[in-house]
Amino acid sequence: MTIHSKLLCLSLLFASTIFSQKAANNLLLTDHMDITPLKKNTIQYVDQLTEEVLTEIGAEQASRFDSTYFPDTEKFNVLSASVTKPPNKIIVIPTSDYTIKKSAASQEAPGFTNSLILSIQFPQLNPKETVRVKTKNIETLKNKTNFTPTFMPDPNNPTKLLSIKFHNTNAFKLFWAKSKDFNLEQNRTLLTATLQHHEAIVPEVDMVDSSDVLPYLELSAIKTWSEFGNAMWQTYKPIYKVTPKIQEMADRIAGQSTGLEAAKKLYQWEINNIHYIAIYLNQSAQMVPNSAQTILQRGYGDCKDYVTLLSDLLIAKGIQAQPAMVNWSYAFREYPIPSSLQFNHAILYLPQYKLFLNPTDIHSGFGELDNALTDTPAMVVGEKSFMTKTQASHAANNGVNFKSDTMLTKTGNLEGQTSATYLGNYNTVIRSVVTTVTSGSELADNILSNSYYGGQGRMRWSDPKKILQNMTVTSHWFSAQAIKMNNPIYMRMPNGPMIFDIDHLKSSLTMTKRHYPMVAGRRTLNIEQSLNLPKNYQFKLIPNNLHIENSIGSYDASYKVVEKTLHKTVKFIIKKNIISAKAYPLYLKLMETALEDQHAFISVVPAGFLNK
Structure with missing residues (x-):
């Protein structure tokens, strides 16, 4: 299936695609995505997927269709689902066989996301049978940062044809970037991108994330990363606030220490006293953290919240601190224009020391970054946002x-x-x-x-x-x-x-x-x-x-x-x-x-x- 990422930590999903079979189990015959702006802030996606089962393992893999969506900003529906059995027997899956339930993320952290999963269970599949699914998703964009989809072929199985069409381009300021594998045609009202005959990736031990090596097509309502970060900062800015309580806490924790020593004490305190929930960067939440006051009351938070609380504490001690967005996986590719695959995690940047911190990792020392975070693209968010890289490790x-x-x-x-x-x-x-x-x-x-x-x-x-x-x-x-x-x-x-x-x-x-x-x-x-x-x-x-x-x-x-x-x-x-x-x-x-x-x-x- 085409990967239409929406800042759902999908690069972590890619990182887990370590397959045990070299031969393909399924063949993606066609995947057609039609994208149409309906209003200034509403986008419609219609996706038609046709997949052929090649092996018994493939039959098991294709037996269930799952799609995650966010009801606050998305209206997701399955228009049709069917199985074709040779020679030409079509079994239509009734809507009664569709199920909707809370995602694992919603169940584990209900205060952070309310995402749902729509699932379809197909009847017993066999090799040479074909599965077809057509879906429609109408998404409300809260701001331009919400439209940065990136499309890639399925890394698991070969793709015969992947096509993306963006309609009514004259009503929507659109920017795009692609790898050489995609063919692209554009006129006044339509942009069409196609990818043909892409082989599946045969995984290798300790390889980089598959998204680093797959061909891609980016679509974006924003041209530059700095513009993307500046727009994001407008949602962050009201949250960052040094209240009297934060000031009192920072003074008490840091004591007489200043500068880097004070920063270390504040970092140590947060890791020991705030419980980590999960990483959820998604469009529905606009990647907006909770306030420091809310985090302290709850005693827990996700990556965005860790960054917010520590940032406020540091600023209270006169230490500049800015949120930074990274991809916490083996994905190191830097996309030419804003992409939904570029980030799945929030960390903190200290400009005075040119140092990135990952307070979410409760085992990570001050300034220690693991192999997935070292020397990787990072967008520092602020009044003047910029793309850079996290500090490189040294042997x-x-x-x-x-x-x-x-x-x-x-x-x-x-x-x-x-x-x-x-x-x-x-x-x-x-x-x-x-x-x-x-x-x-x-x-x-x-x-x-x-x-x-x-x-x-x-x-x-x-x-x-x-x-x-x-x-x-x-x-x-x-x-x-x-x-x-x-x-x-x-x-x-x-x-x-x-x-x-x-x-x-x-x-x-x-x-x-x-x-x-x-x-x-x-x-x-x-x-x-x-x-x-x-x-x-x-x-x-x-x-x-x-x-x-x-x-x-x-x-x-x-x-x-x-x-x-x-x-x-x-x-x-x-x-x-x-x-x-x-x-x-x-x-x-x-x-x-x-x-x-x-x-x-x-x-x-x-x-x-x-x-x-």
């Missing part, structure tokens, strides 16, 4: 400093301890992990059970609620009879329980050719390991030192024996957040080197056998 600022010290006993047991300090957006992940387990023993045992040597242990960590501090994690662990005390002994360098070690990164690898960019994440892993031998044992063979470096990053490993202790030092750097398909072989070579080193064997013999 040296994200990662871990990890140390392990392990003893091999005469009976083949391994006993060790570890310590780790996490940096940058690695903190966000670690805070999330430790808050989802019941104990340090549970986490250590889970990690060790999937490791080469197994074992049991106990982990301890710093307070994840102190988000202004780097997370630290320590452990003690034990693995009984992990090593067969043969002569010689062959073993790998023990690691102990490490959250997200180098082996964890192999999930990003694919042995087939990549066609799309992947998100790798800039990081630096500093790892120091020590292995201590029992009395009367010596190291016979140790791995060679390694160094590999290319445009993607570098991997260095060094080994050194001091008496009965083997010291290993690793520095693994990934310098790119996004890696192109062309550059992927360089990333693959880097990862292969790192994994081969992690799996390299060490030889240990009893004293006196060293030269035998």
Whole structure:
């Protein structure tokens, strides 16, 4: 189905389109969208969809039609729905089989959206059958920012023909932009865009959002992003207000701190005291947040509300703060003109420090942005709105400093301890992990059970609620009879329980050719390991030192024996957040080197056998 996004966080939907089948399950034969301005502030959309079922899986996927709409601003109806069974038997779906219910968003956060879902359940479908649905949606535009639809083909299945027609263009100031795949014709009263024979996307692990690589057609009532942001600011401006209560709160929370230190305290307070509901940026709500007073009374809010409250608190302390709109997914494309796919999330911008904050993420430290938010298009909203990018991450600022010290006993047991300090957006992940387990023993045992040597242990960590501090994690662990005390002994360098070690990164690898960019994440892993031998044992063979470096990053490993202790030092750097398909072989070579080193064997013999 054509994607006609309406600021419904659809890029998050795109991010989840990771399909398990390479062959198509359905074929979109035709999708015709007719758009007609009825009045100055009313738009009618008529969509006719024809889809052929190709496989049994496709039959299951096409068995239900769902469409979300907002009754405050939209009148949505299904004009007809049918199934054609070979050779030419048409089954018309009666309106009694249509159902309307509250969306999950409405049920979970009724104060934020009242969206509904209209559903049609088709009878049992089989391959070679065809589904047809025709819908009409009349939308009332509250302002020009509400008309910025973007059309793309279905990423899941091939599309034979997608067409969009905009009628009565002389009655509506219309701007458009497109990728080269769309053909476009325009006269005084009609604009027609078509896309033919588009293949489905075969997903790749850690690839960018499919909306970054799909062809697109944008239609907009606004020509520039700055104009779009300025119009949005007119709805935000009345909400942003430093009341006496906000001023008192800001003074109390910040204390004597000023500037960046005050900002950090206010950020910490909001994350610890305001409950997050959900992300709902939609046209029905015009992306308008609640007032700070309302948020404080409720004790909860969505992304827009987090930004509003923190902004008011910061402004009360003399710190400039502006809302910014981003796409919180692996979507990094910047559209030429205002597009409904460009944003699904609100964050905060501090112009004095050129810093973006994501207070919605309760595990994210001050200024920490995850791989989906770093160096991504952002529209800063204000009296003079502008498009820019969020701050880029740096490999040296994200990662871990990890140390392990392990003893091999005469009976083949391994006993060790570890310590780790996490940096940058690695903190966000670690805070999330430790808050989802019941104990340090549970986490250590889970990690060790999937490791080469197994074992049991106990982990301890710093307070994840102190988000202004780097997370630290320590452990003690034990693995009984992990090593067969043969002569010689062959073993790998023990690691102990490490959250997200180098082996964890192999999930990003694919042995087939990549066609799309992947998100790798800039990081630096500093790892120091020590292995201590029992009395009367010596190291016979140790791995060679390694160094590999290319445009993607570098991997260095060094080994050194001091008496009965083997010291290993690793520095693994990934310098790119996004890696192109062309550059992927360089990333693959880097990862292969790192994994081969992690799996390299060490030889240990009893004293006196060293030269035998």
